[in-house]
Amino acid sequence: MDVPAQAAILDAPAPQQVAGATDPFSSLSAAKEKHARFLSWCSENEVRLHESLELKLSSGVPAAPYGDEFASLSSTDLVHHGMCVHAKARIAKGAQAATIPKTAILSPQSSSLSQYDPTFVPCTIGGITLSDDTASPLATPHLALCLLHEFILGPKSRFWPYLDTLPPYGVELSRQWVDGSPEYSILKHTETEQVMKRLQRESSAALPDHTVTDRFLRQFFFGKGLAHLSQAHPGLVSSNPDPSSGTSSPATFMRLDRLHEAAGSQSFSSDELWRLYDMAATLVSTRSFVIDWFHVLAMVPIADAFNHKTSAPHVEFECDDVVCTDCGALYECEHDGLEVAERSGAKADDPDTVTLTVIRSWAIPRGRTVEIFNSYGDLSVHQLLIRFGFATNSWGSSQYTWSSPASEDEDGIEVANALGLSPTDVQRIAAVVDGALQITRAPLEGQEKSHFYKMDPELADSCQIPEQDPVVDYPPVDPSRPLYVYSSGFFSDSLWLFALASELDEARPGTLDVASLLEVNAQWWHPFGIRGKIEAVGLGAAANIRRLVQRRFERLEHACSVQLLKTISQSDSFPFAIRAAAQCNLYERSTLRESLDSLSLERLSLGERQDSSRTYA
Numbered sequence: 001m002d003v004p005a006q007a008a009i010l011d012a013p014a015p016q017q018v019a020g021a022t023d024p025f026s027s028l029s030a031a032k033e034k035h036a037r038f039l040s041w042c043s044e045n046e047v048r049l050h051e052s053l054e055l056k057l058s059s060g061v062p063a064a065p066y067g068d069e070f071a072s073l074s075s076t077d078l079v080h081h082g083m084c085v086h087a088k089a090r091i092a093k094g095a096q097a098a099t100i101p102k103t104a105i106l107s108p109q110s111s112s113l114s115q116y117d118p119t120f121v122p123c124t125i126g127g128i129t130l131s132d133d134t135a136s137p138l139a140t141p142h143l144a145l146c147l148l149h150e151f152i153l154g155p156k157s158r159f160w161p162y163l164d165t166l167p168p169y170g171v172e173l174s175r176q177w178v179d180g181s182p183e184y185s186i187l188k189h190t191e192t193e194q195v196m197k198r199l200q201r202e203s204s205a206a207l208p209d210h211t212v213t214d215r216f217l218r219q220f221f222f223g224k225g226l227a228h229l230s231q232a233h234p235g236l237v238s239s240n241p242d243p244s245s246g247t248s249s250p251a252t253f254m255r256l257d258r259l260h261e262a263a264g265s266q267s268f269s270s271d272e273l274w275r276l277y278d279m280a281a282t283l284v285s286t287r288s289f290v291i292d293w294f295h296v297l298a299m300v301p302i303a304d305a306f307n308h309k310t311s312a313p314h315v316e317f318e319c320d321d322v323v324c325t326d327c328g329a330l331y332e333c334e335h336d337g338l339e340v341a342e343r344s345g346a347k348a349d350d351p352d353t354v355t356l357t358v359i360r361s362w363a364i365p366r367g368r369t370v371e372i373f374n375s376y377g378d379l380s381v382h383q384l385l386i387r388f389g390f391a392t393n394s395w396g397s398s399q400y401t402w403s404s405p406a407s408e409d410e411d412g413i414e415v416a417n418a419l420g421l422s423p424t425d426v427q428r429i430a431a432v433v434d435g436a437l438q439i440t441r442a443p444l445e446g447q448e449k450s451h452f453y454k455m456d457p458e459l460a461d462s463c464q465i466p467e468q469d470p471v472v473d474y475p476p477v478d479p480s481r482p483l484y485v486y487s488s489g490f491f492s493d494s495l496w497l498f499a500l501a502s503e504l505d506e507a508r509p510g511t512l513d514v515a516s517l518l519e520v521n522a523q524w525w526h527p528f529g530i531r532g533k534i535e536a537v538g539l540g541a542a543a544n545i546r547r548l549v550q551r552r553f554e555r556l557e558h559a560c561s562v563q564l565l566k567t568i569s570q571s572d573s574f575p576f577a578i579r580a581a582a583q584c585n586l587y588e589r590s591t592l593r594e595s596l597d598s599l600s601l602e603r604l605s606l607g608e609r610q611d612s613s614r615t616y617a
Helices: 003-010 028-044 068-072 139-156 182-187 191-201 214-232 256-263 270-287 338-343 381-388 410-418 423-440 457-462 493-507 514-525 532-559 562-569 576-598 606-616
Strands: 053-057 083-087 096-101 288-290 297-299 315-319 353-358 399-402 483-486
Touching: 028 053, 139 214, 139 256, 139 270, 139 297, 182 191, 182 576, 191 381, 191 399, 191 576, 214 270, 256 270, 270 288, 270 297, 270 381, 381 576, 399 410, 399 576, 410 532, 423 493, 423 514, 483 493, 483 576, 493 514, 493 532, 514 532, 532 576, 562 576
Parallel strands: none
Antiparallel strands: 053 083, 096 353, 288 297, 315 353, 399 483
């Protein structure tokens, strides 16, 4: 990263909470008023929080505007006070921490957009059962459009007291950063960038957990979304194709909570509306829940106030998802068809609610409260950063990956070059490695091992290796299997075996098969009576992996300085996403350094491996 780029991100407006500020929209006093109105709205709509729990306001965090036009705003304009849930006393396991009637959730079905524009037809599920994988890929784009529509209505929307508590500029997400920008330089060559690129290569229908790409959102918005907004709100979309022809005060009205003030009198360019839509989409990406066959995806008041905890969360999100796809009825209705048998257990007086159930109790220090957490899923820190704009401290589960040489993409080709594999050899060697991995794994364990594979010689002898050519009998190579390094300098079996196989193939041309690869692997990690050629093969494999890791580390160093990353990660002036990206970058460098150390000649010496073998034995 060059010096001007470093200066650009450090010199950007640094929103800070200002004590005693009187800004009517972002000060703590205004946030308290919004909070009170929201609690009243919850009571009116029968949204219940357990009496031992309470909603608390945060002290204020930087909001996430983007663009030079926001530089003129005061720091208090850029501060948002979010909400979290605290416990004043213990609650029994199995109790309901919160209940939210489905009549109070905001979904494409419950939004008034279809009333303003009858041509808008809410999306449906994309499979016979509901899950993050089968819900329509249009769920997020549709809900984001409905959310923007309700913001345009402002106080006229029945959801307004809830909407008014949401971050006014949305949530900063890494998918919004453009390659070449100061923010993107923090991601450059990192695992987070790798994950983002994989998402961009996949079709949107296959993306998990409604993680949609910027490209897919743009296609929907400019293809259909603008037309729906124009139909629902005549005069909102500027008829002048000039992008500068929209509102004359973008810094004032380019925030979701004040959009309604200008919507009745000013028009917006398509680019301005896209930015507002994108803000709404970030709220959907970070706060929505999969509900049922009817609503599909929805914003759920109170439920979204429970923050995420990777391990040992206190509550669990629950909802009856098998409902009528036409009206959302949980019980029998006029639309009953084939699915009625699955709903036959429900009765007409059963409450149709979303609940958060206590699954783990907690201790309460005397005179204090404790925050209560939900879990957003078993996600890596990189997935959390991409989808939610923050990262936790669970670095121990982080993997730093390369594509398999068999994938034939740019990353895979680099791996092949580092391991000394020619294009003609890649598929052949990959098939042998694939076969070896299937033998060395327990049948019920589909995952890679996150450490050096130290196979006991007796186990190697007992492996049932087919007499016929193992390469032919094994299933096709899976090119999507990543190679990776792990915390504490460990690396995956697939990475090690690829490197070992390439060296063995060069040392013993024409003899590589699953049996010989496993035999050499066992002799390398249990080096008693080891022969010189095997020693050279193992050291050569380690040198190739070290070269691959070193290249990645050097690219990170070139893209962004360590000092800049430390400054950003320790500053409260930057949005969570930017700080989290810097923290992820720093930890990745630390892991790569540990990997380089574990691959040193000293760590891989004969004596070290003999001691390690005795320990594992």
